[in-house]
Amino acid sequence: MYNHPCEYCSGGRVECVVMPRELIRVGKTGFVALEQAPIGVCTRCKAKYYHASVIRQAESLLHRRRGRVVKVPVGRFVEAG
Ligand SMILES: [Zn+2]
Incomplete structure (x- = not known):
């Protein structure tokens, strides 16, 4: 597949x-977690x-809304004083 x-x-x-x-980005803001994915x-x-x-x-997975859905915390980085 690669090589x-x-x-x-x-x-x-x-x-x-x-x-x-x-974790695979789809479009500008979408992400899915694909399991057992063959990656190069x-x-x-x-x-x-x-x-x-x-x-x-x-x-x-993203568009047909297949698969499990988990909540992911999202936060902005804050510089430590
Ligand atoms: Zn290289």
């Missing part, structure tokens, strides 16, 4: 890693690549 040279560094190779739970990760710079089928499933 190609990295576009972001020289000498890096993209390998498939199955992530237990990967560069062996050198650790850049991540998402195959079209992974993106499609993430979009499907």
